[in-house]
Amino acid sequence: MNLSLLAWAAVTLLLITNIGLLIGRDWRWNLGLLAGQYLAMFMLLAQYWPLGLAAVKLVTGWMSAATLGITRLGLNEEADSAENAWPQGRLFRLFASFVVIVLALAVAPVFEQMIPGIGRAVVLGGLSLFGIGLLLLGTASALLRVTIGLLTLMAGFELLYSTVEASILLTGLLALVNLGLALTGSYLMNAAKESGE
């Protein structure tokens, strides 16, 4: 398959998963979308990095999603009902996600100039992930969504940064940070459960 086509297919998948993460309420869907996001990220990264190194991101991402999923399974169904952050309207979130994508499109040429050799697809994917991650952090109060927001934000950064540095130690440390974020999120969800909140 044409590499450029594959890249744009990955970006499309990224955007779908991102928008889904922002408007979705069901945690099962959210974790599925998070896993899909890492698959799209892998597809994009595989164009720049050796397949083995790119697979690290995929495996780490899926492990993070699995960690959160296993923890969430142990909580009751109402655990996310604490989500009372404003605004909650799906239409508004959809609109906000489009604003982020438009902003990413507008800023993409600047990044392309800053980082020579970076493709438009990677810039758009990275920036939209970063933006949607920020949006998630700004609108979420439930721990699972906050953790997903942090992981999404990190994924956006990693996508952009991967084009400028591809060292094994950096990849390892970033994988450690991702897993650490998922484990911390799980720990905090369990703490909330144990305290009966």
Add this chain to the structure above:
Amino acid sequence: MSAPFLWILLPLFISGFLLFLRAERTILILGLATSILLTVLALIVPINEALLIGPFSFKLEGSLSIFGRSLTFAKADGSLLALNYGLATVWFLGAEPLGLTRRLVPAGLATLALLIASTAVQPFLYAALLIEVAILLAVPMLLPLNQPPGRGLKLFLIYQTLAMPFILFAGWILAGVESSPGDAALTTQATAMLAVGFAFLLGTFPLYVWIPALMEEVHTYPASFLLWILPQTTLFFLMNFINRYIFLRVSPDLFELLRAMGLVMIVTAGLWAAFQTNLGRMFGYFIAAETGLLLTALSLGTSTGVQAAFLQLIPRGLTILIWALCLSLLRAQVDTPRFSQIQGAMRIVPFAVSGLVLAGLTVAGFPLLAEFPSRLLIMEELASTSLEQLLALLVGILGLLAGTIRTLAVSVMAPPESPWESRESRVQAVFILSGAIALLLLGLFPQAMHPLVENLSLLYEHIGQ
């Protein structure tokens, strides 16, 4: 053997081992033995230099290579290692009377080792990642499993994580600046990214909202441990940047920005502290003001400024420790450390209240107390550059003083018939008293800290030249 193995990997292994132990006493003894041993070794074993012991010659290598990158200590790092592990020993010791050994010692040792690794890693940009890992490791130390996480902890996690991307990107841009130093746009981008990253990491105004919130939500002692070591390490990380890149060192804009950030932190934190009625939150503002003072000292851009920052390190660590211990003891007696609840506390926890007041006065730079010499240096330098800035600093300090005096006034406000009945144990009283004496001695004999200041200055010799 190498120095990074000894001061980074070994404590990491030991902290992992301590997690599996159940007996608090064993954890305490092993934790203390590790930190004391590492302090003593840092004081007596020179890094990268042959040491002759009788007929034997021994050399501690300064560098350890990992996946093509390295952890490197220079000879002058010995002082910093001794300072960190030495103060950590006192923190671990203070955890025992509070029943926090199991929570603080293993996680504290690991966090400390990782933060020390962040000062040694080459290229130093990787420090951002190590700091993030340390922060994630510290979360179980801050919050036990039976307590719900609050807003402060979430904000702490979010803000610290947000810092990393900005700093890593700034580092990448800075590498570009090195190859084309005349590119003004690139320089501006790098400085802006760096400023945003460090604003998140250090918790500058208004991003320090999580500090008082965290101090209110979680146990004071472990949170204070983190707030002692984290801003200090971040400051060294920032100094690494300034020391490494010449265009940052000679940029008056950067130092102006740092000074503005520092002074705004001191003024706002001082004013909030003056009107605060919750001692936990007030302590948070005091810590924010301390960070502001470190930034202001660094922003002077002179060797005196750097010395003032280093001169603050030991007193800052001791002050935060005493405040944390005293507030924890006070909290054990009341539901919440609000002014309405602590009225007359002087009669039930006299040592803790006295310690709190003394620590507050020390942060405010009261004469004859440990932080006075560094405050005096900062004020002298500021007075020679801008009287307005000096005035701003004084406003902040006045706020801190007002907060301390209000604390004293409320805690002695007891009905005349209520009896004096100290509920502190002898160990707790001795601990606070020793800390108070140390604060006084460091204020009276600041020259005792001179070797540390001199050694640390060697690490950042380009700043202030």
